[in-house]
Amino acid sequence: MLSTEAFKLQTSADMKTYLDALTTPAVSEQLEDIDRRLVEDCKKEYDRSQSVPPEKVQAYTVLTAKSETAWEDAKHNSDFAGFSPYLTDIVKLKQEFIDYWGVKDTRYDTLLDMYEPDLTVEKVDAVFARLKARLVPLQEKINASENKPNTEFLNQLFDTKQQEKFSLFILEQMGYDFEAGRLDESVHPFATGLNPGDVRITTHYLQDDVASAVFSSLHEGGHALYEQNIDDSLAGTLLAEGTSMGIHESQSRLWENMIGRSLPFWTRYYKDLQQHFPQLSEVELEDFYRAINRVESSLIRIEADELTYNLHIIIRYEIEKMLFNDGLEVKDLPETWNAKYKEYLGIMPTNDGDGVLQDVHWSGGDFGYFASYSLGNMYAAQILHTLRKEMPEFDTLIAEGNLIPIKEWLTDKIYRYGRSRTPSELIVAITGEELNPDYLADYLEAKYAEIYKL
Amino acid sequence: MDKQTQEHLESFRNLARKIKSYHEAIGLLHWDLRTGAPKKAFRLVRRRWVCCPPKHSSCKPRLT
Numbered sequence: 001m002l003s004t005e006a007f008k009l010q011t012s013a014d015m016k017t018y019l020d021a022l023t024t025p026a027v028s029e030q031l032e033d034i035d036r037r038l039v040e041d042c043k044k045e046y047d048r049s050q051s052v053p054p055e056k057v058q059a060y061t062v063l064t065a066k067s068e069t070a071w072e073d074a075k076h077n078s079d080f081a082g083f084s085p086y087l088t089d090i091v092k093l094k095q096e097f098i099d100y101w102g103v104k105d106t107r108y109d110t111l112l113d114m115y116e117p118d119l120t121v122e123k124v125d126a127v128f129a130r131l132k133a134r135l136v137p138l139q140e141k142i143n144a145s146e147n148k149p150n151t152e153f154l155n156q157l158f159d160t161k162q163q164e165k166f167s168l169f170i171l172e173q174m175g176y177d178f179e180a181g182r183l184d185e186s187v188h189p190f191a192t193g194l195n196p197g198d199v200r201i202t203t204h205y206l207q208d209d210v211a212s213a214v215f216s217s218l219h220e221g222g223h224a225l226y227e228q229n230i231d232d233s234l235a236g237t238l239l240a241e242g243t244s245m246g247i248h249e250s251q252s253r254l255w256e257n258m259i260g261r262s263l264p265f266w267t268r269y270y271k272d273l274q275q276h277f278p279q280l281s282e283v284e285l286e287d288f289y290r291a292i293n294r295v296e297s298s299l300i301r302i303e304a305d306e307l308t309y310n311l312h313i314i315i316r317y318e319i320e321k322m323l324f325n326d327g328l329e330v331k332d333l334p335e336t337w338n339a340k341y342k343e344y345l346g347i348m349p350t351n352d353g354d355g356v357l358q359d360v361h362w363s364g365g366d367f368g369y370f371a372s373y374s375l376g377n378m379y380a381a382q383i384l385h386t387l388r389k390e391m392p393e394f395d396t397l398i399a400e401g402n403l404i405p406i407k408e409w410l411t412d413k414i415y416r417y418g419r420s421r422t423p424s425e426l427i428v429a430i431t432g433e434e435l436n437p438d439y440l441a442d443y444l445e446a447k448y449a450e451i452y453k454l
Numbered sequence: 455m456d457k458q459t460q461e462h463l464e465s466f467r468n469l470a471r472k473i474k475s476y477h478e479a480i481g482l483l484h485w486d487l488r489t490g491a492p493k494k495a496f497r498l499v500r501r502r503w504v505c506c507p508p509k510h511s512s513c514k515p516r517l518t
Contacts, residue, residue, distance in 0.1 A: 002476055002479050002480050002483070003476070003480050005476055006473055006476035006477060006480065009469060009472060009473050009476070010473055012469075014465070014469060015466075015469060017462070018462050018463075018465055018466035018469065019466075021458075021459060021462040022459070022462060022463060022466060027455070027459055030455045030459075031463070035463065035467070038466075038467075038470060039466070042466075042470060184485075184489040184490075185489070186488045186489050187488075188488075188518055189518060190488065190516065190517075190518065191516065192481050192482075192484065192485045193481075194478045194481045194482060194485075195474075195478060198478075200485055202488070202489060219518075223516065236471050236474060237467075237470060237471065237474060238470050238473065238474050238477075240474070245516065248516065249516075302518060360517060361517060364517075366517065369517065
């Protein structure tokens with residue numbers, strides 16, 4: 001009911017009247033920047049919502065609700081045939097929606113734009129091609145390396161109460177404001193930013209996997225820092241949230257991977273971890289650091305390491321593009337999926353539950369979403385490059401446990417703007433250039449050359 | 455800016471604030487369903503869920 005009411009307001013006659021009045025060139029140029037951005041945002045949303053007949057929206061809503069339940073069962077039973085009719089209908093409706101919304105350069109462009117404004121197939125193809133050209137050989141070198149980290153000591157039981165204590169400690173160190181948020185437990189970790197004064201996060205505590213809770217907390221904490229530190233002037237407006245999925249992911253991944261999986265970070269915090277988990281007391285810092293950065297081809301995206309994760313995303317992006325631009329049929333998805341896993345990661349799932357059915361996204365109609373995860377990695381590496389230049393003491397600060405100056409730098413450059421700047425405006429303002437995948441490739445090559453002694 | 459445009463702008467801001475308030479309430483319900491509510495509740499409510507545009511993180515949490 002609430003969301004129906006919100007939708008009605010977004011598409012109301014009043015909204016049309018105001019947008020008509022405020023989007024004329026003569027008026028638009030008189031608006032303050034924040035008002036202009038808010039008007040542009042609402043206009044885009046209004047046009048998109050108005051273009052689809054209400055009965056189609058209703059059909060889509062009912063379909064995706066049923067589909068998510070069908071997907072859960074299908075994944076559990078590795079039964080693609082049971083899910084296929086729902087997915088076929090979703091793709092068909094999405095194709096109709098693309099016609100209503102308006103086809104950009106390609107049909108898939110229209111979907112990409114929903115998650116990352118102005119992102120196009122042309123742009124993503126270019127950055128993914130450059131990334132793939134460097135990551136696939138890097139992964140092959142790592143696979144051939146004889147210096148693989150030992151991870152056996154991570155396969156122990158770790159008290160979940162201690163995991164919670166350590167997660168709370170790390171969040172506090174990051175500067176997460178517990179007066180403006182809380183940490184809870186859920187099956188799948190997530191962050192919900194209601195407003196800058198209430199940004200809640202969840203994590204999960206797995207007895208046999210201490211790393212999962214630690215890095216989930218850092219990841220969701222990164223999302224939360226973004227939304228907690230949006231400028232007060234935007235509070236209560238629709239601009240008081242992250243500017244795009246890709247920029248949001250850049251902040252979670254910067255904290256989780258580029259800070260949280262770094263040697264300086266554990267130089268400071270490993271002793272605390274050992275105090276919480278005495279079973280690690282005999283494990284050397286360097287061995288721990290290498291273990292949490294192990295690279296290995298795996299079937300499941302959300303369990304993938306920092307390097308191969310991008311290949312999981314490129315596979316999904318290429319498949320979605322084939323679905324919407326090149327006529328790939330839903331019935332052929334498992335075969336296409338398995339072939340791409342073989343090609344990029346050298347492994348193939350033995351069942352569809354570990355393959356094409358593993359992600360919830362398609363069951364909810366979220367096509368175009370996946371690319372934003374790797375965009376997040378690329379944005380993060382590019383931002384990190386500038387951060388290191390402007391803050392030469394970056395590693396020292398982390399090694400001292402002084403993370404607040406880093407949070408403040410990110411607040412000044414990113415967080416405070418909320419949605420008032422586009423992703424492109426932000427990344428150019430911070431780094432002086434548009435998205436450049438070479439920073440991520442440079443970062444990963446340097447990191448793994450040291451860990452794997454390449 | 456003339457008086458009528460100023461009035462439109464103020465009304466527009468108020469309408470946008472109202473929409474934002476709805477998003478916050480939806481986000482709060484979603485958080486409760488994912489954390490505190492009995493597991494069966496989420497499955498039942500989801501059937502009646504009307505999806506918000508994906509960009510609004512306050513009413514539709516990001517997927518991992």
